[in-house]
Amino acid sequence: MIKSEPAEALEYTSPATRRPQARARETGEKILAAALKEFAEHGFAGASTRAVAAAAGVQHPLVNYHFKSKEGLWRAVLEATAGQFMDQFQSRLAGLRGVDDVTKLRLVQEDFIRFSAENPHFHLLMSQAGQHPSKQLNALVNEFVRPYFTTISALIRAAQRAGSYVEGDPEHLQYLFIGATTRIFTLAAEVKLITGASPFSAAMLDRHVAACLGLFFRTSTAKPTGANSRRKT
Amino acid sequence: MIKSEPAEALEYTSPATRRPQARARETGEKILAAALKEFAEHGFAGASTRAVAAAAGVQHPLVNYHFKSKEGLWRAVLEATAGQFMDQFQSRLAGLRGVDDVTKLRLVQEDFIRFSAENPHFHLLMSQAGQHPSKQLNALVNEFVRPYFTTISALIRAAQRAGSYVEGDPEHLQYLFIGATTRIFTLAAEVKLITGASPFSAAMLDRHVAACLGLFFRTSTAKPTGANSRRKT
DNA sequence: GTCTATATTATGATAGAC
DNA sequence: GTCTATCATAATATAGAC
Numbered sequence: 001m002i003k004s005e006p007a008e009a010l011e012y013t014s015p016a017t018r019r020p021q022a023r024a025r026e027t028g029e030k031i032l033a034a035a036l037k038e039f040a041e042h043g044f045a046g047a048s049t050r051a052v053a054a055a056a057g058v059q060h061p062l063v064n065y066h067f068k069s070k071e072g073l074w075r076a077v078l079e080a081t082a083g084q085f086m087d088q089f090q091s092r093l094a095g096l097r098g099v100d101d102v103t104k105l106r107l108v109q110e111d112f113i114r115f116s117a118e119n120p121h122f123h124l125l126m127s128q129a130g131q132h133p134s135k136q137l138n139a140l141v142n143e144f145v146r147p148y149f150t151t152i153s154a155l156i157r158a159a160q161r162a163g164s165y166v167e168g169d170p171e172h173l174q175y176l177f178i179g180a181t182t183r184i185f186t187l188a189a190e191v192k193l194i195t196g197a198s199p200f201s202a203a204m205l206d207r208h209v210a211a212c213l214g215l216f217f218r219t220s221t222a223k224p225t226g227a228n229s230r231r232k233t
Numbered sequence: 234m235i236k237s238e239p240a241e242a243l244e245y246t247s248p249a250t251r252r253p254q255a256r257a258r259e260t261g262e263k264i265l266a267a268a269l270k271e272f273a274e275h276g277f278a279g280a281s282t283r284a285v286a287a288a289a290g291v292q293h294p295l296v297n298y299h300f301k302s303k304e305g306l307w308r309a310v311l312e313a314t315a316g317q318f319m320d321q322f323q324s325r326l327a328g329l330r331g332v333d334d335v336t337k338l339r340l341v342q343e344d345f346i347r348f349s350a351e352n353p354h355f356h357l358l359m360s361q362a363g364q365h366p367s368k369q370l371n372a373l374v375n376e377f378v379r380p381y382f383t384t385i386s387a388l389i390r391a392a393q394r395a396g397s398y399v400e401g402d403p404e405h406l407q408y409l410f411i412g413a414t415t416r417i418f419t420l421a422a423e424v425k426l427i428t429g430a431s432p433f434s435a436a437m438l439d440r441h442v443a444a445c446l447g448l449f450f451r452t453s454t455a456k457p458t459g460a461n462s463r464r465k466t
Numbered sequence: 467g468t469c470t471a472t473a474t475t476a477t478g479a480t481a482g483a484c
Numbered sequence: 485g486t487c488t489a490t491c492a493t494a495a496t497a498t499a500g501a502c
Binding site: 041042043044045046124126127129130131132133134137138141145146149166167168169171172173175176177178179180181182183184186187188189190191192193194195207208211212214215216 | 274275276277278279357359360362363364365366367370371374378379382399400401402404405406408409410411412413414415416417419420421422423424425426427428440441444445447448449
């Protein structure tokens with residue numbers, strides 16, 4: 001994250017104008033990272049731009065200078081978070097080119113769970129955004145959620161034809177999946193009290209992945225429709 | 234809700250002191266109902282006591298008079314919401330005395346889903362409370378969550394012995410169940426955009442109940458351990 | 467781009483009349 | 485118990501020097 005010695009120093013094209021730009025980009029990123037944390041922990045209303053600035057180690061007017069307003073900061077955080085998820089999703093998909101759909105779906109769903117565990121902010125932010133209608137929600141849905149859902153729905157349909165996935169409307173099933181997989185992370189404090197263990201521990205996470213995938217993937221009842229009902233294990 | 238003509242008028246024991254008490258209780262309830270809505274929609278920090286008072290149709294100092302502080306109001310809302318759920322749960326359980334455990338579990342879980350649909354505030358509040366450690370969370374867990382989880386866990390274990398329920402740790406499975414069943418309600422705005430249909434419509438709700446129960450209940454693979462592997466259908 | 471200083475508003479909470 | 489009036493604080497946002 002810290003890039004204090006940029007290569008521009010060698011180039012010698014007016015470091016007086018070049019270096020500050022890098023510094024500015026850096027403070028923008030520091031603010032964004034701090035905002036991600038603050039928004040996820042305290043919600044949009046509960047987070048103050050002053051607290052964000054303090055956490056980022058900068059003066060508070062800088063957040064409005066870089067992001068126009070608190071709302072602008074919120075939008076930037078949402079875009080960055082959703083974008084980060086979509087980036088890893090797309091590159092993962094690209095890497096799985098040629099793999100059969102059932103396996104692809106299984107791996108992508110597992111990635112989703114592990115991403116959720118590593119980025120607990122992710123679903124807290126998405127939850128806040130998805131509760132009530134808003135302009136930002138429309139943008140978020142059109143830019144990220146709908147493309148993601150479309151891709152996964154196609155995979156689910158393929159897996160259903162192969163008899164390897166629970167029956168039902170794919171989009172509906174995705175909400176069941178998302179809910180089932182993320183609840184222990186968004187209720188982390190309660191989970192800790194009830195079960196005594198952190199939902200983020202490695203052991204718990206492996207069990208969680210197995211349990212979630214086990215709920216939705218069925219070991220091929222070999223439906224009469226599909227041609228290749230390949231089964232794992 | 235509106236009880237403007239109480240029977241005390243006949244009794245004639247100083248209506249000057251009796252009637253005001255009823256009115257006070259009524260405003261307390263109006264404030265509580267408004268607070269439930271405001272807290273669920275905007276979160277603890279996002280809801281203002283002034284907005285609560287305005288929604289309740291009373292002056293703002295009255296909320297602090299009746300609930301001591303904003304925190305006190307929050308606690309009262311949590312207690313009322315969790316208490317309402319537990320009341321219907323306990324009375325339902327009492328009504329099912331003598332019914333076999335698998336059926337009992339199935340009915341109680343269905344009730345949970347329908348309660349969640351009818352009280353969308355419920356999980357939004359619980360989500361907020363369960364995110365971070367706090368004194369209120371401890372109280373909530375000890376008073377409501379733990380008793381509920383203990384009862385359900387026992388039923389799940391019985392259903393598992395009968396081969397009618399997915400394998401796994403009962404408490405862990407409950408979080409999967411809660412997440413799977415409630416996500417479409419807490420993400421109502423996003424669901425509406427993605428699927429085009431409200432998750433609260435009667436048709437959607439019935440499909441949802443069937444899908445959720447179908448995920449967790451298995452049609453008795455007749456495990457060798459248990460004695461009576463009774464199967465439904 | 468970054469700082470100090472400040473305008474403006476909203477909020478939680480209370481005092482005091484009725 | 486309910487109202488009006490007000491205090492104290494914290495927050496968003498901006499102006500202006502450097």
